[in-house]
Amino acid sequence: MTISKAYADLERRGRIVRHHGLGCFVSPARDREAEEYGIGNGGRTGDRTRDDGSTNGNDRENDAGGSQSPGRNTGQGKTGTRKKFGWQEGFEDYLPRAQLWRNFDYSEAEYSFHLAAIHSGLLPLKEIGEAMTSLVAKRPELMSAYGNFQGDVELREAMTRHLRARGISLSPASLMITSGTQQGIDLVARTFIGPGDAVYLEEPSYTGAIDVFAGRGAEMISVPMDDDGMRIDLLTKLCDRRPPKLIYTVPTFQNPSGVTMSTERRQRLLELARSYRCLIVEDDPFSDLYFHSPPPPSIKSMDKDGHVVYMKSFSKVLAPGCRMACLAAEGDILERLIAAKAASDLGGPLLIQLALLPFISGRYDAYMTGLRSSLRSRMERAARLLKRYAPRGVRWKLPEGGLNLWLELPHSVDIGELYRKASRLGISFLAGNVCYAGEPSTSHIRLCYAQMEEEQMERGLLLLIPLLKEAMKESTG
Amino acid sequence: MTISKAYADLERRGRIVRHHGLGCFVSPARDREAEEYGIGNGGRTGDRTRDDGSTNGNDRENDAGGSQSPGRNTGQGKTGTRKKFGWQEGFEDYLPRAQLWRNFDYSEAEYSFHLAAIHSGLLPLKEIGEAMTSLVAKRPELMSAYGNFQGDVELREAMTRHLRARGISLSPASLMITSGTQQGIDLVARTFIGPGDAVYLEEPSYTGAIDVFAGRGAEMISVPMDDDGMRIDLLTKLCDRRPPKLIYTVPTFQNPSGVTMSTERRQRLLELARSYRCLIVEDDPFSDLYFHSPPPPSIKSMDKDGHVVYMKSFSKVLAPGCRMACLAAEGDILERLIAAKAASDLGGPLLIQLALLPFISGRYDAYMTGLRSSLRSRMERAARLLKRYAPRGVRWKLPEGGLNLWLELPHSVDIGELYRKASRLGISFLAGNVCYAGEPSTSHIRLCYAQMEEEQMERGLLLLIPLLKEAMKESTG
Numbered sequence: 007m008t009i010s011k012a013y014a015d016l017e018r019r020g021r022i023v024r025h026h027g028l029g030c031f032v033s034p035a036r037d038r039e040a041e042e043y044g045i046g047n048g049g050r051t052g053d054r055t056r057d058d059g060s061t062n063g064n065d066r067e068n069d070a071g072g073s074q075s076p077g078r079n080t081g082q083g084k085t086g087t088r089k090k091f092g093w094q095e096g097f098e099d100y101l102p103r104a105q106l107w108r109n110f111d112y113s114e115a116e117y118s119f120h121l122a123a124i125h126s127g128l129l130p131l132k133e134i135g136e137a138m139t140s141l142v143a144k145r146p147e148l149m150s151a152y153g154n155f156q157g158d159v160e161l162r163e164a165m166t167r168h169l170r171a172r173g174i175s176l177s178p179a180s181l182m183i184t185s186g187t188q189q190g191i192d193l194v195a196r197t198f199i200g201p202g203d204a205v206y207l208e209e210p211s212y213t214g215a216i217d218v219f220a221g222r223g224a225e226m227i228s229v230p231m232d233d234d235g236m237r238i239d240l241l242t243k244l245c246d247r248r249p250p251k252l253i254y255t256v257p258t259f260q261n262p263s264g265v266t267m268s269t270e271r272r273q274r275l276l277e278l279a280r281s282y283r284c285l286i287v288e289d290d291p292f293s294d295l296y297f298h299s300p301p302p303p304s305i306k307s308m309d310k311d312g313h314v315v316y317m318k319s320f321s322k323v324l325a326p327g328c329r330m331a332c333l334a335a336e337g338d339i340l341e342r343l344i345a346a347k348a349a350s351d352l353g354g355p356l357l358i359q360l361a362l363l364p365f366i367s368g369r370y371d372a373y374m375t376g377l378r379s380s381l382r383s384r385m386e387r388a389a390r391l392l393k394r395y396a397p398r399g400v401r402w403k404l405p406e407g408g409l410n411l412w413l414e415l416p417h418s419v420d421i422g423e424l425y426r427k428a429s430r431l432g433i434s435f436l437a438g439n440v441c442y443a444g445e446p447s448t449s450h451i452r453l454c455y456a457q458m459e460e461e462q463m464e465r466g467l468l469l470l471i472p473l474l475k476e477a478m479k480e481s482t483g
Numbered sequence: 484m485t486i487s488k489a490y491a492d493l494e495r496r497g498r499i500v501r502h503h504g505l506g507c508f509v510s511p512a513r514d515r516e517a518e519e520y521g522i523g524n525g526g527r528t529g530d531r532t533r534d535d536g537s538t539n540g541n542d543r544e545n546d547a548g549g550s551q552s553p554g555r556n557t558g559q560g561k562t563g564t565r566k567k568f569g570w571q572e573g574f575e576d577y578l579p580r581a582q583l584w585r586n587f588d589y590s591e592a593e594y595s596f597h598l599a600a601i602h603s604g605l606l607p608l609k610e611i612g613e614a615m616t617s618l619v620a621k622r623p624e625l626m627s628a629y630g631n632f633q634g635d636v637e638l639r640e641a642m643t644r645h646l647r648a649r650g651i652s653l654s655p656a657s658l659m660i661t662s663g664t665q666q667g668i669d670l671v672a673r674t675f676i677g678p679g680d681a682v683y684l685e686e687p688s689y690t691g692a693i694d695v696f697a698g699r700g701a702e703m704i705s706v707p708m709d710d711d712g713m714r715i716d717l718l719t720k721l722c723d724r725r726p727p728k729l730i731y732t733v734p735t736f737q738n739p740s741g742v743t744m745s746t747e748r749r750q751r752l753l754e755l756a757r758s759y760r761c762l763i764v765e766d767d768p769f770s771d772l773y774f775h776s777p778p779p780p781s782i783k784s785m786d787k788d789g790h791v792v793y794m795k796s797f798s799k800v801l802a803p804g805c806r807m808a809c810l811a812a813e814g815d816i817l818e819r820l821i822a823a824k825a826a827s828d829l830g831g832p833l834l835i836q837l838a839l840l841p842f843i844s845g846r847y848d849a850y851m852t853g854l855r856s857s858l859r860s861r862m863e864r865a866a867r868l869l870k871r872y873a874p875r876g877v878r879w880k881l882p883e884g885g886l887n888l889w890l891e892l893p894h895s896v897d898i899g900e901l902y903r904k905a906s907r908l909g910i911s912f913l914a915g916n917v918c919y920a921g922e923p924s925t926s927h928i929r930l931c932y933a934q935m936e937e938e939q940m941e942r943g944l945l946l947l948i949p950l951l952k953e954a955m956k957e958s959t960g
């Protein structure tokens with residue numbers, strides 16, 4: 007397993023310690039560099055994350071803050087902090103890897119390609135805002151009530167209809183509202199995954215999921231993909247050796263690769279889960295964002311025995327700052343997830359749930375038609391620019407949906423150096439290595455073409471392309 | 484340790500299995516009764532929680548729901564579910580105890596004493612609503628933006644001023660916004676607590692904290708209290724035998740007991756944490772809700788070395804449904820908590836953070852003066868009724884602040900039976916046993932006097948008192 011190799015390597019270099027049988031932890035005696043060195047990263051990115059630290063939004067505050075700014079500071083502040091809270095360095099934690107937030111908080115990027123998000127100009131914020139305003143006036147008590155842990159019943163009814171139109175027939179009692187799919191993944195992991203449990207996932211996969219499973223001490227096993235998605239033949243062989251507890255998949259317009267799993271493989275995956283009596287987490291951020299024809303039916307729509315925990319984000323395509331997704335599961339599995347939600351935050355804000363309700367039960371489908379066409383046009387503009395100007399050796403597939411382009415660069419390219427140079431120009435992207443539970447054998451970057459105004463996105467690409475050329479020249483030279 | 488005894492007892496009866504060294508888990512082969520039997524409960528409450536299940540909000544939906552309603556159903560539905568998703572029963576989880584949500588979701592109680600919450604009529608919902616409406620109109624992009632993981636900077640600046648006025652001098656960089664203090668406790672637990680780590684807490688303590696630490700497989704050690712709060716002398720002896728990783732305390736108007744820790748004990752507790760290089764979690768829901776004089780300074784205000792993670796809920800006293808609290812910590816400890824927040828939900832809704840901002844930086848103190856006087860008057864009305872009508876043998880202390888009355892009943896009283904009878908009359912309360920990490924040696928119920936209109940609260944008490952009498956008669960008869 008690649009993860010074990012990567013862990014062993016990091017342990018050898020003193021970056022992490024293995025402990026308690028729960029997994030690996032950043033070494034207590036770590037220095038700044040080790041701290042910023044995510045587990046599972048190749049050596050090339052150690053510098054990158056450091057650079058990343060200096061471009062995130064928190065530095066501004068530290069400048070304005072008092073003398074007690076936290077250890078994330080560099081230079082003077084850092085030294086002060088070190089001495090002051092010295093005892094903390096030896097304080098053990100269960101946080102094996104925390105790349106995610108470093109790879110996310112780029113508030114100063116002028117050309118932001120890093121986040122799989124939709125530009126506010128494309129979102130129905132006016133309508134959602136009006137719904138919110140009207141709720142606040144008519145039902146102010148919504149701000150005072152603790153909600154049902156599962157989420158508002160009316161909203162779950164609307165989601166039931168929404169899902170039924172997409173082949174998933176469940177009752178509202180089988181749904182739970184979460185604070186984004188990130189919370190859904192986290193709830194599943196904290197409920198069902200513990201030290202050494204086998205979690206299978208696509209290679210590459212969603213970085214936020216990798217972090218969460220790592221945090222539970224899971225043994226993550228990556229399964230290669232081809233054009234039809236996860237290689238179920240390989241998965242089956244791997245499972246024979248090491249039975250799965252959970253299989254995490256983004257079957258539709260996969261994040262980051264954009265690949266869609268074929269219907270046949272979806273069925274086989276479900277059969278495999280049945281035979282191993284394991285869970286599938288089907289993370290579905292993008293199925294409504296197809297460019298040509300609708301994607302294959304969801305795995306959940308074929309599930310008769312409650313093996314699939316299905317997650318669909320609504321805030322991502324409507325109002326990302328509202329943090330709202332739907333989780334569908336059944337039986338005991340759902341019951342236990344509701345209990346975990348209660349312990350986690352006692353339920354999410356009702357007002358926000360109900361502010362999204364009219365749009366979800368009303369104009370959602372019409373809006374989606376327009377959004378798809380806008381996104382497709384952006385994607386095509388980005389692809390056209392890349393096709394015309396990107397250096398030979400940069401490879402990608404034209405996505406059939408979703409928000410990302412997944413560019414493969416020659417393995418010799420120094421992505422950390424590319425990242426540093428790009429951020430000096432105000433350009434952010436996601437370095438592909440964070441999408442691997444183990445050591446990646448390829449070099450990728452992920453670009454989201456939807457996060458900016460269209461012209462801004464084009465300007466950013468035109469600035470980035472010369473850096474790609476330079477990086478490739480240096481790597482061969 | 485009481486927890487070990489309780490666990491051993493449950494294991495003996497097949498209610499739980501011990502597993503993986505991570506802690507104890509509800510037995511896979513459990514029946515309905517075992518499932519609803521919280522770990523650490525005395526035998527008396529097994530029935531109570533079952534009853535509880537039938538009054539919660541989800542049953543209504545199940546009636547309306549389709550054929551796939553989850554296993555929480557009873558009767559027909561339940562049997563159907565059992566067969567259908569039978570494989571799930573053997574599916575191992577890491578959820579040792581999930582009482583909380585059962586003790587929370589009482590949407591049908593007409594006289595609701597169970598939740599430590601403030602009636603909407605006392606809350607500044609109009610002002611907060613206006614702020615929200617104005618934000619939605621002026622800054623709709625707030626609904627689209629992923630926020631800073633730490634929370635909005637301006638809000639943290641306002642909270643910095645708020646805390647400074649209460650003796651806690653920190654910069655905004657030392658604060659993080661969480662989805663209620665429940666999430667704050669959860670983040671600390673998932674970051675720093677693992678299997679077998681020693682967590683000390685008051686006996687009794689906040690049930691939501693107990694659940695979270697149990698979920699991490701902590702060894703919880705309960706420390707008795709007297710009128711000055713946690714017995715630090717006993718704590719010191721216990722720590723000598725078993726060094727603490729973390730001490731969880733609600734030092735001010737403690738939940739559920741209402742007791743306040745003296746200044747001297749706060750200092751000694753901090754010294755103890757320094758000498759053991761452990762963390763203190765200071766959970767502060769109520770310090771602004773004093774009835775006579777302000778409580779002693781917070782432990783955080785005395786902390787020079789970053790030993791205290793301080794949590795203060797703002798939504799509880801302003802708009803509980805908005806789920807917003809502030810967590811204050813320093814150095815590496817804070818950094819790691821921010822990483823955990825990122826993996827947990829990628830940050831909370833910005834709009835809600837900013838909607839609360841004007842009130843927190845503006846009229847908060849003036850509002851609090853009025854709220855305190857309203858709450859005091861309610862508390863006194865409740866106490867007067869109890870004093871006049873409650874049977875001999877029901878004992879309580881007049882609280883100096885907070886939202887709860889903590890009534891001690893003779894140990895022979897069957898709280899489960901009392902609970903069942905009360906809920907038939909539409910009355911809910913919190914059964915004291917859920918506030919114990921181990922087996923309680925006393926019988927308590929917690930009543931919140933602030934959750935209803937004042938007259939409603941009085942009517943509810945007048946209905947409950949005869950049930951108390953009856954229960955005590957039966958217990959001695």
